Every structure is written in C-alpha cells, then in structure tokens.
Amino acid sequence: MFGWEFPPxxxxxxxxxxYGIVTGLLxxxxxxxxxxxxxxxxxxxxxxxxxxxxxxxxxxxxxxxxKWSERLQYIEAHSPLAPxxxxxxxxxxxxxxxxxxxxxxxxxxxxxxxxxxTGKYGNxxxxxxxxxxxxxxxxxxxxxxxxxHAHDWxxxxxxxxxxxxxxxxxxxxxxxxxxxxxxxxxxxAVFDLEKEGMERADHIIAVSEYTRQIVIDKYGISPEKVSVxxxxxxxxxxxxxxxxxxxxxxxxxxxxxxxxxxxxxxxxRAARKVLDVVPDVRFVMAGGGDKMDAMIDLVAELKMSSxxxxxxxxxxxxxxEMYAISDVFVMPSVSEPFGIAPLEAIQANxxxxxxxxxxxxxxLKNAIKVDFWDxxxxxxxxxxxxxxxxxSGLFKENGKSDLKELNWKKSASGIEEVYQKLKSxxxxxxx
Amino acid sequence: MSAICFYxxxxxxxxxxxxxxxxxxxxxxYFDEDMNSSIxxxxxxxxxxxANELLYDLLTHYKGDFKVSFSIxxxxxxxxxxxxxxxxxxxxxLVDTSHVELLAETYAHSLAxxxxxxxxxxxxRQHVKKIYSTFGQHPKVFRNTELIYNDAIAHQVAEMGFKxxxxxxxxxxxxxxxxxxxxxxxxxxxxxxxxxxxxxxDDIAFRFSDQSxxxxxxxxxxxxxxxxxxxxxxxxxxxxxxxxxxxxxxxADSGIFRFLQELPAHVFSSxxxxxxxxxxxxxxxxPIDILSVPETISWADEARDLSAWLGNNLQKDAFxxxxxxxxxxxKCDDQxxxxxxxxxxxxxxxxxxxxxxxxxxxxxxxFSPYPSPYLAFINYMNVLSDFEIRLSRHLQTRAxxxxxxxxxxxxxxxxxxxxxxxxxxxxxxx
Numbered sequence: 001m002f003g004w005e006f007p008p009x010x011x012x013x014x015x016x017x018x019y020g021i022v023t024g025l026l027x028x029x030x031x032x033x034x035x036x037x038x039x040x041x042x043x044x045x046x047x048x049x050x051x052x053x054x055x056x057x058x059x060x061x062x063x064x065x066x067k068w069s070e071r072l073q074y075i076e077a078h079s080p081l082a083p084x085x086x087x088x089x090x091x092x093x094x095x096x097x098x099x100x101x102x103x104x105x106x107x108x109x110x111x112x113x114x115x116x117x118t119g120k121y122g123n124x125x126x127x128x129x130x131x132x133x134x135x136x137x138x139x140x141x142x143x144x145x146x147x148x149h150a151h152d153w154x155x156x157x158x159x160x161x162x163x164x165x166x167x168x169x170x171x172x173x174x175x176x177x178x179x180x181x182x183x184x185x186x187x188x189a190v191f192d193l194e195k196e197g198m199e200r201a202d203h204i205i206a207v208s209e210y211t212r213q214i215v216i217d218k219y220g221i222s223p224e225k226v227s228v229x230x231x232x233x234x235x236x237x238x239x240x241x242x243x244x245x246x247x248x249x250x251x252x253x254x255x256x257x258x259x260x261x262x263x264x265x266x267x268x269r270a271a272r273k274v275l276d277v278v279p280d281v282r283f284v285m286a287g288g289g290d291k292m293d294a295m296i297d298l299v300a301e302l303k304m305s306s307x308x309x310x311x312x313x314x315x316x317x318x319x320x321e322m323y324a325i326s327d328v329f330v331m332p333s334v335s336e337p338f339g340i341a342p343l344e345a346i347q348a349n350x351x352x353x354x355x356x357x358x359x360x361x362x363x364l365k366n367a368i369k370v371d372f373w374d375x376x377x378x379x380x381x382x383x384x385x386x387x388x389x390x391x392s393g394l395f396k397e398n399g400k401s402d403l404k405e406l407n408w409k410k411s412a413s414g415i416e417e418v419y420q421k422l423k424s425x426x427x428x429x430x431x
Numbered sequence: 432m433s434a435i436c437f438y439x440x441x442x443x444x445x446x447x448x449x450x451x452x453x454x455x456x457x458x459x460x461y462f463d464e465d466m467n468s469s470i471x472x473x474x475x476x477x478x479x480x481x482a483n484e485l486l487y488d489l490l491t492h493y494k495g496d497f498k499v500s501f502s503i504x505x506x507x508x509x510x511x512x513x514x515x516x517x518x519x520x521x522x523x524x525l526v527d528t529s530h531v532e533l534l535a536e537t538y539a540h541s542l543a544x545x546x547x548x549x550x551x552x553x554x555x556r557q558h559v560k561k562i563y564s565t566f567g568q569h570p571k572v573f574r575n576t577e578l579i580y581n582d583a584i585a586h587q588v589a590e591m592g593f594k595x596x597x598x599x600x601x602x603x604x605x606x607x608x609x610x611x612x613x614x615x616x617x618x619x620x621x622x623x624x625x626x627x628x629x630x631x632x633d634d635i636a637f638r639f640s641d642q643s644x645x646x647x648x649x650x651x652x653x654x655x656x657x658x659x660x661x662x663x664x665x666x667x668x669x670x671x672x673x674x675x676x677x678x679x680x681x682x683a684d685s686g687i688f689r690f691l692q693e694l695p696a697h698v699f700s701s702x703x704x705x706x707x708x709x710x711x712x713x714x715x716x717x718p719i720d721i722l723s724v725p726e727t728i729s730w731a732d733e734a735r736d737l738s739a740w741l742g743n744n745l746q747k748d749a750f751x752x753x754x755x756x757x758x759x760x761x762k763c764d765d766q767x768x769x770x771x772x773x774x775x776x777x778x779x780x781x782x783x784x785x786x787x788x789x790x791x792x793x794x795x796x797x798f799s800p801y802p803s804p805y806l807a808f809i810n811y812m813n814v815l816s817d818f819e820i821r822l823s824r825h826l827q828t829r830a831x832x833x834x835x836x837x838x839x840x841x842x843x844x845x846x847x848x849x850x851x852x853x854x855x856x857x858x859x860x861x
Contacts, residue, residue: 246456247820282816284452293805300744300808306752306816310809311452321453 001034002136002148002155002162004119006050009040011121013340014175017207018151020232021173022048024412030419033143035158037119037132051139053131054119057112058138064165065137068157072130125154126189133157140165147171147419153178153190156197163200169422171415172201177214180335181261195219203418205229207338208359214337229415230363232408233343249282250327250386253350255319256341258289263332263355263372268295270332272302273379278386281307286322288313323348327392328385332372333358342367346403351395353381363406366398433611434667434707435658435698436625438574438597439674441479441522442504442540443471444779446800450810455817461771466800468514475515478678483521485677485688489695490530497695498530498706501674502574505538505561506777519565526566532708535559535570535593541776542740544575544584545727546754549761551584554773555591572596572709576778578627578671578730579737582723585616585624595623595713597671599730604722611665613712614722623713624722627671627730631657636672640685648686651693655701666716667707671730732787732794739795740781745808750781752815756822765825771818775811783807 001022005015022032032048039052060069115131118124136158140148148170150159156172163170178186178194198204198219204226206212212226245251252274254267264285271283285295285308292310299308314322323329329345329352336358343360345352346367354361355372368385370377385392448463489497503522511519525531537543537554538561544551555573563569573593575584580598588596600610610626634654638644646653658668673680681687698704707715731739741747753775760772783799784807801807 246453247816248456286452293803296805296808297744300748303748303751305745305748305808305812306755306819309452309455309813309816312806312809318453 001032002132002150002158003034003036004152004154006034006036006043008042009119013338014152016234016340017175017231017338020234020408021412021415023234024232024408024410025415027409028412028416030412030416031145033145035136035139037117037128040119049143053135053139054116055114056135056139056142057114058135060111060113060134062138062141062165064140064161065134067164068130068134068137068161071157072127072134075130076127129154129157129193133161137161137165140168146423149173149415150197151175153194153197156193156200159197160200163202169202170200171203171205171418171422172197173205173207174198174211174215174337175207176337177211177218179214179218180211180337181259183260183334201225202422203227205415205418207231209362210357210359211337214335227414227418229411229418230359230406231338231340232406232411233340233347233403234408235403236347245325247282247325249280251282251284251325252328252330252382252386253284253286253322253326253345254330254332255286255314255322255345256331258285258287258292258295260291261334261336262289263334264289264291264295265298266332266372266375266378267330268298268302268308269375270330270378270382271299271308272304273375274382274386275304275307278383279307281386283308284311284322284326285309286311286314286319319344320348323350326350328353328382330378330382331355331358331360332370332378334372336360343403343406346396346399349396351385351392351399353378353385364399364402366395366402368395432703432705433661433663433665434705434712436667436669436707436709436712437499438534438669438671438709439499439501439676440574440672441501441507441674443467443474443507443510444540444777445506445510445774446470447780447810447814450813450817452813455813456820457817459767459771459817459821461814461818462774463800467510471510471514471518474675474679475511475518477683478675479515479518480521481683481688482674482677482691483518483525485692487521487525487528489692490525490528493695493699495530496699496706498532498708500532500534500572500709502534502536503562504536504540505558506540506774508561508565523566526568532572532710533562533566533568533570534572534574534597534709535562536574537576537776539773539776540576540778541773542576542579542737542750542778542781543776544579544587545737545741546750547757548587550754550757551587552591554776555588557773572625572713577739579727580624580724580729581727582617582725584727585622585724586618589616589620589622593622594710595625597625597627597669597709598724599728599735600626600629600669601728601735603735604724604728608720608722609665611661611668612719613666613716614720615718617721617723619721623718625667625669625709625712626722627669629730631668632670632672635670635687635690636676636680639676639681639687639690649690651690651697652701654690654694655697658698658704659702663703666719667712668704739785739787740778743784743786743804745784745786745804746781749784749808749811749815752812756819759822759826762826762829763822764829768818768822768825775815775818780807780811784811 003018007015007019022034025032026047035051035053038054043050060066115135117128117131140162148159148162148168150156151173152175159170178191198221206215206226206228209228212228215221215226216223256262258264299305323345329350331339331342331354333355338359342352342354353368356369357372361369368381370381445462446466447461535555535558538557541554543554559570571594573588574597578599585596610628614624616622616624639649641647677687727737728735741750783801784804785795786804
C-alpha cells in the first residue's frame with residue numbers, strides 16, 4: 001500500500017484515513033505493507049510493515065526502474081519549482097534539498113541508489129512524487145503481496161510503477177480529486193497524474209458516491225470500474241471532563257483548512273445573517289489556509305469582528321477543545337469527497353450542518369443538509385439549531401446512531417471485497 | 432528674532448502577548464511583560480538614558496538659553512515605573528532644571544479625539560494629572576496623538592483651557608503658507624497652533640543616517656546654514672520628532688548624539704536663532720493668520736491623515752468594537768478594568784493592523800511585533816472579546832450588589848420602623 005503520510009505526521013484527513021483503513025484491514029486478517037516517502041519516527045504501527053521509501057536501496061539497472069528513473073529525470077528538468085497551492089502554508093515550504101546518495105558496488109554493474117524525500121508538500125513535490133515511483137518499482141519485487149493499493153494522486157505513479165514491475169493488480173483509492181481542491185481552475189499536471197492513475201488502475205475505490213460521479217464524469221472512467229467505500233471513524237473514548245467554556249454565548253464553528261474547497265466565505269456570510277437576528281452568539285473559524293486573510297477582511301467589512309473569531313492552526317488537543325466548546329458545527333464545503341470533521345463533531349455531541357456537495361451527506365441521516373451556496377438556508381439552519389434546543393438535542397442523540405454504522409472495519413470489508421475480485425482476475429491482467 | 436522650538440515625543444505602548452481564542456473568558460492577562468520590559472530596557476539604554484544625560488548637560492550649561500519640550504505618554508511613564516525607574520528619575524532630573532516644558536496628551540496615546548468627546552476629555556485629564564503628580568508641572572500646551580488635528584479637536588482642546596496645540600505642517604492645509612509662524616485655530620480665537628516644519632524635522636529624524644540621501648552626512652554647520660537661509664521675519668522653526676530618534680531610530684554610531692550636542696553652541700555662535708518653549712512661542716509671537724483644517728491631519732505616513740490607524744476595514748471594525756464599550760465603561764469602577772481600557776486604546780494596536788504597502792508599510796513593519804497585520808488584528812480582537820466579557824461580568828456583579836445593598840438597607844429600615852412602632856402599640860394597648 002502506498003500513501004504519502006501516516007499519523008502522527010499528517011497535514012490533513014488523508015493520513016488519518018490511511019491509518020483507519022490499515023487498522024480495519026488488519027482486523028479483517030489482511031496483511032499490509034505500508035510505504036511512505038519518509039519515516040519520522042513515532043508513527044503508530046502495530047502488526048504491519050511500515051516502509052520508508054527514502055531508505056530503500058534501488059537497483060536502477062532493472063528495466064522498469066530505469067524507465068521510471070528517466071521519467072524522473074525528465075520531470076526534474078521540466079517541472080517548475082512551485083509549491084502546491086492547495087495545502088496549508090504551515091505544511092509547505094519544508095522541502096530540504098538532499099542529495100541523492102549513490103553507492104556503486106565495485107564488481108557489479110548494477111547501480112544501487114537511495115532516493116531521499118521529505119514527504120512534505122514543498123516546492124519539489126512533483127519531483128518527489130516521481131522519485132517515490134522509482135523506489136516503488138524497486139520495492140515491487142522485494143515483498144510478498146497480492147494487490148497494490150495507492151492513495152490519491154501523489155502515490156499513483158508509484159502504484160503504476162509497482163504494477164509494471166510486478167504484474168500485480170493496482171487499486172487507486174480516491175480520497176479527493178483536483179476538482180474538489182481547486183474547482184474549475186485545476187492544476188493540469190495533477191489532473192494528468194490522477195487521470196493516468198485512474199486509467200491504469202484495475203479498479204478504483206471512491207470515498208463516496210459523490211466522488212464516484214466526479215471520477216466518471218470528469219475523468220471519463222467507466223462506471224463499472226469504480227466502487228464506493230465510505231470512510232469510517234475511529235471511536236474515541238468520550239471525554240467526560242468537558243472544559244468550562246470561556247464564553248457564555250453559544251458557539252458556531254467552522255473547522256478545517258480555510259481554502260476555496262471548504263467554502264469559508266459562505267460561513268462568514270451566513271454568520272452576518274444570523275447575527276442580525278440572534279446577537280448573542282459567537283462564530284469561530286478554526287484552522288489556517290490561503291483564504292484566511294481574505295476571510296478576516298470580509299468579517300471586518302461586515303462589521304462583526306467582536307462576534308467572529310479566528311484561531312489559526314489548531315493542534316490535536318486544541319481541536320478536541322474546539323469541539324467541546326461548540327454548539328453548532330458547520331461544514332459548508334463547495335466540494336467534499338467525504339468529510340470526516342462532521343463525524344468528529346457528532347462524536348463530541350455537537351449537531352452539524354453539512355453541504356449537500358459532500359460525501360458524508362450520503363451517510364449522515366441526522367444532520368441538516370444545505371447547498372453550499374445557499375447562504376440563507378445555512379443561516380436559517382444555524383439559527384434554528386441555536387434557538388430550538390429540542391431540535392439540536394434530537395440531532396445530538398440520533399447523530400450517534402449514524403456513527404455506529406461507520407467504522408473502519410466495515411470500510412475494510414468493502415475494500416477486501418474489491419481485493420478478492422481482483423485476485424481472481426490476476427492471470428488475465430498480468431498478461 | 433526667530434526661534435527654534437524643539438519638541439520630543441516619548442511613547443511606549445503596552446504590547447499584547449499572543450492571546451488565543453481559547454484564552455477568551457479565561458485569562459485576563461493581556462500584556463507581554465517580557466517583551467515590554469525588554470523593549471523599555473533596550474530603548475532606555477540606547478536612547479532615553481544617554482540622551483537625557485546629554486540634554487541635562489546642555490540645559491545646565493546654557494542656563495536656560497537652550498530649552499526643549501517633551502510629551503511623555505502615560506503608558507510610557509507607567510512602563511518606566513515598572514521596568515526602568517532610573518529612566519523616570521532621569522526625566523525628573525531633566526524637568527527639575529526648569530528648562531523643560533511638558534505638554535499634555537491623552538494618557539494612552541489613543542485615538543480618542545476622533546472617537547468620543549467625553550472619552551477624549553477624560554483621558555487628557557488623566558494625563559495632566561499624571562504629569563503633575565510625576566513632575567509637578569501643569570501643561571499649558573496640548574499635543575494630540577501623532578499630531579492628529581482638525582478644527583473640531585482644536586475647539587475642544589481650547590475648551591479644556593489649553594493655550595494652543597501642536598500639529599503637522601501638512602502641505603495640503605498650508606498650501607503656500609510657511610509652517611514657521613504661529614497661527615490661530617479656526618474659527619478665530621486666542622487658541623494658537625504651532626506647525627511642525629517637517630522638512631527640517633525629518634532631516635534629523637528620518638534622513639540623518641540615510642547614506643543614499645544627497646545631503647548625507649548632515650553636519651551641524653550645514654544644518655545651521657539651512658536655518659540661516661530662512662527669511663528673517665519667520666517666527667519659529669518647529670522641530671518635532673520622536674525622542675527615540677536619538678540612539679534608537681538613528682543609531683549612536685551615525686553621530687546623532689554629537690549632532691545634538693554641538694547644535695546649541697553653533698546656533699548661538701553662527702545664527703540669530705534662540706530656543707523657545709511652545710507656550711512662550713504662543714505668548715510672544717503674534718499669530719499671522721487663521722488656519723482652517725476641516726479634515727483631520729496627522730504626522731504619519733505620506734498621506735498625513737488617519738489612514739495609518741483607520742485605513743482599512745480591520746482597523747475600522749476593531750476601532751468601532753472598542754469604542755462601542757465606552758458607555759459601559761462609564762459605569763465601571765474597577766481600577767484594573769479601567770487601566771486595561773486605557774492600554775487597549777493605544778493607537779499602536781491599530782497601527783500594527785495597517786495593510787499599507789511600500790515605503791509606509793516598511794515603517795509600519797519596523798514598529799510592529801506581529802508578522803502580519805491580520806495576526807495583529809486576530810490577537811487584538813481576542814483580547815478585546817475577553818475585555819468585553821470581563822466588563823459585562825463586572826457590571827452585572829456590581830448591579831447585583833447595588834440591588835443587594837438597597838434590599839438590605841430597606842430591610843433594616845423596615846425592621847427599625849417596626850421595632851419603633853411596637854412600643855407605640857403597646858402604649859396604645861395600655
């Protein structure tokens with residue numbers, strides 16, 4: 001299995017989801033080898049192999065590896081150094097330029113190399129994605145396995161390379177697409193890698209029906225090749241020591257990266273409408289992102305800075321604290337393949353409002369759903385949850401029952417079904 | 432005979448600590464003790480102490496022929512008391528020479544003059560009281576925060592009993608008039624206005640160590656030549672600047688201290704200029720004209736207006752959110768809350784939120800403890816949110832205790848009445 005990040009070194013939901021999937025598969029009795037670009041230490045590993053691609057010695061003389069090395073050289077020569085714009089500034093800019101280590105073994109003509117990567121989202125992301133693929137082609141021959149499973153575009157070249165080297169079936173798992181992240185202004189290079197991965201994959205797993213439709217419509221993939229496996233949620237021990245709130249008013253929370261994809265502007269505009277009728281409420285926008293300054297400007301322009309707060313980037317315990325002091329949770333995403341945050345909110349006893357343009361709306365019955373652009377409907381929903389305790393109480397109680405249906409074990413059995421099907425196809429595919 | 436009027440501004444704000452949303456309602460510590468004390472100590476060492484010593488020698492040596500004036504904000508004085516008492520003592524020693532005039536301003540170097548008349552008056556009164564208790568001097572002349580000025584403010588300051596006020600010799604109010612005269616405020620009254628000669632002031636304050644400046648290096652002789660070139664009938668050249676110019680904005684190795692040290696001797700030997708205090712200038716020179724300033728001016732940035740503090744939506748919203756509390760504040764009697772109310776009004780907090788680019792932006796950045804105006808804004812609003820909660824809680828408790836006291840008084844009175852009545856009844860029965 002190829003992934004770009006693994007807890008605790010994560011920048012978003014991808015690492016968390018990978019962790020959930022691995023845990024679920026292990027419970028199903030599936031053996032997993034998980035490859036990341038670089039290990040930092042402290043990763044949660046139990047009963048499975050975690051491989052740091054930066055530490056693997058790769059023989060570049062093997063034809064498939066040679067092919068991918070050439071592709072890497074091409075990318076290194078032609079890709080502009082540019083940060084990948086859709087990720088948090090906190091998470092980017094860490095790229096350390098490390099020299100490629102080269103070990104030449106005297107009596108052998110084979111050239112053994114190590115490819116160092118940062119595993120971050122810095123300026124050399126495209127190069128790293130391809131380095132990772134070179135290493136993957138080498139790893140493909142090292143371990144015993146039946147299926148190759150890669151998570152999102154960053155690891156698709158690796159998935160393809162491993163498939164070419166081993167002839168084993170390749171599953172592309174779509175957690176998010178470039179359409180979700182950037183709307184219509186897609187990054188062509190990323191889109192191309194996504195499409196290539198989807199086309200070369202033997203099967204595709206989408207995290208929701210919503211995402212499955214994007215895969216079919218925007219990437220032209222045949223529908224029968226795409227299955228839906230919803231994400232799960234890791235149950236946390238409910239913390240009874242609820243922190244006393246610093247503020248008396250009810251708190252309405254937006255939490256996540258403040259980017260185009262997450263629809264922060266609709267939250268701000270709805271807040272203004274709510275404050276016009278319910279003055280004793282506070283809005284919090286928790287997180288960081290490239291739209292944060294613009295949102296601060298908008299809040300000031302709408303003259304509600306004394307009731308609308310920004311926290312900046314939150315760490316783990318602060319995220320929990322934020323849920324604990326929230327009375328309503330809003331996820332107005334413009335396009336959300338799944339969306340794990342509302343599930344965490346429900347787990348923390350907070351009623352949620354989610355956009356219809358999200359995968360999670362397919363599995364949450366007990367949530368208010370609005371179109372992301374419908375600011376009036378969003379404002380109405382917030383006001384209703386604030387003012388009618390019976391309503392918010394009902395959502396709190398029943399939301400929990402939705403959660404029972406969502407666990408990683410269930411997701412894993414969906415994934416295993418896909419594996420089983422593929423295993424039987426193997427002879428055909430490898431021809 | 433013409434005169435030179437030296438005026439130095441001394442101000443330090445109480446800078447805020449990083450204050451997160453999670454602190455709101457939980458922590459009432461707003462100010463960064465470490466940062467504030469280290470800045471005060473640093474500036475004291477580089478500027479206040481050496482500059483005061485130099486001035487003390489000059490003032491005593493020339494026995495009153497050399498004179499300077501200062502305004503020192505209340506927040507600067509509070510921080511000297513707290514972090515560097517030796518600075519306070521050295522200013523007191525300076526004032527005790529009786530060759531120093533102290534001017535009045537708002538206690539916290541605030542923007543109250545453009546927010547609320549009542550608030551403005553209260554804060555000026557607080558500053559005057561502080562100056563009197565610290566230095567035994569009663570200011571006669573007023574200088575507003577960053578020389579902010581308009582006709583309405585002048586009128587209000589006149590009503591408070593001041594003789595006159597300092598402001599910027601901004602081109603757009605002066606047009607072709609010279610700043611080197613005393614003017615009357617509009618509408619005509621006895622209230623005088625002294626205008627900063629920004630060219631000659633900024634040659635010292637901004638350009639002194641600028642090696643790309645065509646006049647660098649600036650010698651005392653050259654500066655005296657410039658002064659001597661001014662027409663003889665000019666009354667007063669107002670050199671207004673931050674006191675931190677000496678040793679902090681312009682470092683000691685630029686020769687700024689030597690410039691200041693040599694200036695008086697050269698003025699006396701090679702020119703007809705005398706030195707003068709603002710109140711003297713207003714008394715001894717006949718105003719040449721009425722100065723009408725309908726729109727607010729200041730000494731900040733190229734624009735010389737309020738845009739450094741109230742130029743964008745962040746600043747305006749923060750400003751409105753702050754002054755919305757003024758009515759509640761009037762009912763408050765908690766000394767700590769009232770103190771924080773002052774400190775939160777320092778214009779600096781708004782200055783840090785400026786999103787201006789280019790040359791002005793650089794100046795803003797130099798003075799700001801924040802990496803971005805947006806973070807300055809978030810931090811300030813978090814603090815202000817807590818302040819609002821704290822104020823409301825205090826007023827609720829206060830209202831409750833007043834009610835409680837009234838109730839107790841009523842009960843006691845009722846009881847007394849009934850005990851007084853009882854014997855009467857008994858007598859009646861008898």
